[in-house]
Amino acid sequence: MRDVSIIGIGQTPVGEHWQRSLRHLAYDAVAAAMKDAGIEAATAMYVGNMMSGETSGQSHLGALIADFCGLRGIEAVRVEAACGSGAAAVRVGAMAVASGLHDLVICVGVEKMTDDVGGRLTSALAQAADADYEAIHGVTFVGLNGLLMRRYMHAYGVQHEDFAGFAITAHANAAGNPNAMFRKPITLQAFKRAEMVADPINLLDSAPMADGAAAVVLCRSDMARSLNGRAVRIVGSALATDCLSIHDRYDPLWLQAAEDSARRACAQAGVGLADIDLFELHDAFTIMSALSLEAVGFAQRGKGWQLAVNGDIRPGGRIPICTMGGLKARGHPVGASGIYQMVESVQQLRGEAGACQLPRARLAMTQNIGGSGATITTHILEAR
């Protein structure tokens, strides 16, 4: 396998973009990434998107976005793995470079969620779950996560407010990120008072639906330095799956695909968890943060919530997470979130994270989750 590096990053602010359509958002991120990389062309594009068919009446985003970005004719397809589409698109892009078939590849994640003309957003999100065995019963996607959180609290004797640290840390970190949707810190009192969404998940356990796009430019590492002195290497990359239905898992409180993909990515990179300086995890709901920390191995089974309580996840802590706000406070345009995680990690590794900059950032782990853990892609990025 040829070595692959990220030589350009781009992102739109996350929020409600009433003036920008799906293709405009993607263009904004791609143009910024190409400018950052100092390139004017590429030979392939992989588009991560979950639900443009449902919310914008548009499929076929590969050709559409490549053309709209001025790259008519290049190889381009859409990659879909529900909320895990973004990192899955980067995984495919990295394979394209590794295969020797392409030297310069653009991966863009984009989602337009607020302009939901058909009122189909809730059912579109539920398509990440099993249509025939879960969604058919009327359970929503947040409802499934609510069941997981309740089970976790029961199994491990944990209170709802023990999760507060995940949301509080994310909002505190987002305050320094100009592209974050919510830049206002929140308090424990606010967390406890927040409106219920799907018991026990309340509004401040949940990442917000949003519009946004993020892009990375990939190239062969042996070309990277001459193109961009700030290149970041992808030293680990793995995608693992699990069954869609939570009831069909061996243990509903264990993200097997998080464990599998993280273990493989670490083995490729030749690093251990103690070497990781930041972990951009998939905090769509606070329960997912706890489960991810446990499955990857940063916490023991049933103890992930303690890292939120004791501050280990804060900047300067043992394993900083969601350093620029995470899904919770940067916002969660679903098909784009996996690439936002990688863009933000590159900012940290380059020392360009502004007010969010960590003092030490040499190795970053990113982990993007599709559904309730059925598709999980883990990448490890290394500063040059």
Next chain:
Amino acid sequence: MRDVSIIGIGQTPVGEHWQRSLRHLAYDAVAAAMKDAGIEAATAMYVGNMMSGETSGQSHLGALIADFCGLRGIEAVRVEAACGSGAAAVRVGAMAVASGLHDLVICVGVEKMTDDVGGRLTSALAQAADADYEAIHGVTFVGLNGLLMRRYMHAYGVQHEDFAGFAITAHANAAGNPNAMFRKPITLQAFKRAEMVADPINLLDSAPMADGAAAVVLCRSDMARSLNGRAVRIVGSALATDCLSIHDRYDPLWLQAAEDSARRACAQAGVGLADIDLFELHDAFTIMSALSLEAVGFAQRGKGWQLAVNGDIRPGGRIPICTMGGLKARGHPVGASGIYQMVESVQQLRGEAGACQLPRARLAMTQNIGGSGATITTHILEAR
């Protein structure tokens, strides 16, 4: 790039499968392909599908289908490029093998179109076109193709019945294919009498909507012979795009991405068009057959229809097409059609095409089209 071969093929009959859901169809094709290859495992799966979100309320097919096929945990994502999703998934699968990241990969195309509970099939198909500049005006996908066909007839002075040979040949060939949806030959009289769908496209210009799934198993060519003596090599593979909107093309009657992808695939394979023994093209409508033959170079501009009139496309003719019925008569489960083309080509190259067997079949070209030509993938397969 590592050399890639197809060592297993599987398919379901194409038709109205009221007893089989999306996942069952995919399973049937994958199980058949794995049995044909003599394997019991693989490390990655790429699922080509256009519209399961619209017609089955289900996204996230990578993890779902991998698990349902007994391969829980492997790398798996969905690849989407409208009606070109099937071959695009094979293209990604071939990159996965070429990169050295995977040795054994399954690519499956699946579509369930007849069980359209929401009545959204027509609008789902239109998502292959540009939502903001084409579909918004109310034009359907067949309507766009009708405009193309009318323009072609006007520009080149061609009559509607000059296209009849495409449909007649497809139906005649399908008669020998046990997996084809329509195994009944049709006459010129029937073609001329067929009901109008979108003037000038009538029912017998059009491929039928259908359910079906087809799968191929890919592996490194250096492993292929020991696994399966009937392996077929992928000697050329290219995916090119064009703008979605037909009005935005330099020439609406020229499939630039067909030309580009075919030229690149031939160059990789080191072959010329005269070497190709069969051409499985994307005859979603008869007009697309004419345009494909011209853009690839089997006919001069404006003369593609003549190959239908003079019999060049029939078995034994200069360039046999749709040798097992094509989209027109085998049926067109959109996200699966690109893989049906490859499965049928492998049958021909192995000498296992039964009543459809061509006397000489050493090199096959397959070409799968997304939208009205915006994503086109061309593969060249060679018998060992």
